[in-house]
Amino acid sequence: LSGGGGGAGGARALHEFSSDSSSSVAEPDLQRERGAVVPARGRGPAAARRAQSLGLELSGFGEAVLTALVLFLHTDSLASPEVIDEAHPIFQREQHLRMRHSGPDPDEQDDAASERPTVHRARQGLLLRREISDLRSIGFTMRLERLVRLCDQLLHRIDAPGLPALFVPASSLAAAMRTLFQQTHGLPSRDGSDTLIRCGAPLPMRPAWGLQRVPRGLLQSAHAFVICAGCSAVREEPSGTSSVEPPGSCVLRRGKTRGIGPHYELDLSDVALDVVIAWARFLYIQEDLQQTWPCDNSDMNDAVASERFWIELLRLAQRLGDNKLTLYAQDVLVGALSADNWAQLAMLAEQAQCRLLSEAALMVGFRLLQPAMLASFNVQSGLEKDPQPNDDPDTGIPEHAATFGGVASSSSGAAARGTVDLELERHLLRLRAATHGSELGAILALKNGSPTQFAELKSRLADSITAAQRASSQLQHCIRFFDSHEQRGFRPDDPGGWARWIEMAAMVSALGFFVVPSAARQTVVSFLSSLLEPLRGWTPFIDWGWLSPLVSGTMHVFLINALMFGMLCFVVWSGLKT
DSSP states (O other), X not given: OOOOSOSSTTOOOOOOSOSSSOOTTSOHHHHHHTTOOOOOTTOOHHHHHHHHHHOOOGXXXXXXXXXXXXXXXXXXXXXXXXXXOTXXXXXXXHHHHHHSOSSOOTTSOOOHHHHOHHHHHHHTTEEEHHHHHHHHHHHHHTTOHHHHHHHHHHHHHHHOTTSOOOOOOXXXXXHHHHHHHHHTTSOOOTTSOOEEEEEEOOOOOOTTSSOSSOOSSSEEEEOXXXXXXXXXXXXXXXXXXXXXXXXXXXXEEEOOOTTSSOOEEEEEEEEEHHHHHHHHHHHHHOOOGGGTSOOOOSSHHHHHHHHHHHHHHHHHHHHHTOHHHHHHHHHHHHHTOOTTTHHHHXXXXXXXXXXXXXXXXXXXXXXXXXXXXXXXXXXXXXOOSSOOOOXXXXXXXXXXXXXOSTTOOHHHHHHHHHHHHHHHHHHHHTOOTTTSHHHHHHHHHHHHHOHHHHXXXXXXXXXXXXXXXXXXXXXXXXXXXXXXXXXXXXXTTOHHHHHHHHHHHHHHHHHHHHHSOHHHHHHHHHHHHHHTHHHHTTGGGSOOGGGGGGGSHHHHHHHHHHHHHHHHHHHHHHHHHO
C-alpha cells in the first residue's frame, strides 16, 4: 500500500515515519525493522509510475496515523479514541523524548513506552486533530467508508458536541467477507477463490424449502485462508509427501496451478452439496440458516427431511472443527425436539459427543415418561385424605421401603432406590401401546441404539420416583401430626374448648384491670361503686374490725402480686396439661 517517495525533483518531500527518538538518518536496517519505508536508490521509471498511479504515499504520514490505521484494519474500529491537543502531557513527553539523545537516560528503564512513545500514544487512542484528518484522508483514498465516518464522528464531537451523532456504516469486515463470499460463486481464479471443494449429490429437496436453484456440478469454491481460520480440523497437505490420508480427514491438497497461482482441493464428496453450501454461507457471512433451511415440525415428512439436513450439517461442522456452526446446529436441533424424535437425537448426541443436545433430548424424554412412571408405581401426592397403601403386588415396592423420609431410615431409602432401579425397566416396557405408543417405540429404539443414554434416562427416572415417594411420605406424616392435634383439642364443636376460651377471657380481663392507667381504673371503680350502692346501707350493721390489717398499702401490693402469680401458674399448668 505504500508507494515510494523517490523520483524526480519537485516531488513530495519525504516526512519522517516516526516522531520519536528514531530519525531518518538511522541505519536502513533499523528503519526497515521498525516499519519505516526507506526510499530506494536508483528507482526506475516503472516504479515511479506505479507510485503515482497509487495516489497514496503512506511514508508521508506519521507513525501515530499508521498505527491507528493498522489497528483499524485488524479490529474494524477505533478503540476508545480521544482527540488531544499539543498541551497534553503525553504529547509533551513525546516531544521531550524526540529532543533528547538516542537511547534512555541512565535513571530511566528501557521500556517500550520510552523507546517508541508515538506508538504507545496511538495504541491508547490519543490522536491530534491533524492526525485524525490524515487518517480520514487515508480512509477516503483507500475507500474505507467506515474509517472515514469514524473520523468524522470524532471531529463532530469536538465541533458540535450537542448535536446528534453521525451515521457510521456497518462493519467493514462483514462487507469484506460478503465480497469474498461472492467470489465463491465462480471457479477459482487469480483474483478470486483458490480452493475447489468436491461435494456429493444434494439431498432430496421439497418445494419452498432450501435453495431453489442448486449450482450445476458438484463443486463449491472457497478461500483456503478462510477455511483454515474458521475450521480447526482442516490442515494443509505437507509438501513433498504422498501419504494416504484416512477416510474422513480434512486435508487441503495442492492442485495444478494452471497459471492462476496456488490452488487447493478439499474432498467432501461424501457430503451433500446443499449441506456444503450452507456451511460456506455460515463460514463467510454468519447467515441465519433457518431462514433458508427451516427446521420445523409442522409436517412429518418435512420434519424428517429438515432434521436429516441439520444432522448432516452438524456432523460436517464437527468433522471440519467449526465450533461456531456446531453450537448453532445444536441449538437448532434442540428447538426441534419433540415426542417423536428425542430418542433419535439422543443417540446422535452420544455419537457426536454433543453434551448440549444430549442433555436437552434426555430432559424431553424424562418429562414425557415421568407422569406415566409415577402412575405406574402408584406414587401418591401425599395430600389425600385417606391414602391408599403402596403395597402394589405389580410394583413389588412396599411403602416402608419406598420412602426414606420421616420414619424410614437411610438404609431403607437405599433399598427403595435399588428396588426402583430393578423394577423401572419392566414398568417402562409395560407401557400401554394405545396411550403411550410413541414413548414405547422411542424407549425401545434408545435401548437398542444407545445403552448408555438409556441407563442415564433410567437413573433420572428412578431418582424422580424415589424423591416423589419421599415427599409423599413426609406430607402424610405432617397430615397425621396435625390431625392428631385437632382430635385432642382446639376443635370448634368441642364444649370444653369454649370453656377454655371463657377462662382465658376472664383471666385477661382481670389482668388488664391492673395494667390499665389509673384514670381508667378509677372510672371502672366508680361504675362498680354505683352498682354496689345498695349494699353500702348494710355496712353499718356489720363489724369490719377484723379487716383492718388489709387496709394498709403494703397488704394491697402483696395481694395484687399474689393474684398475678396465681394467674401465671394457672396458665402454665393449663399449657402443660394440653
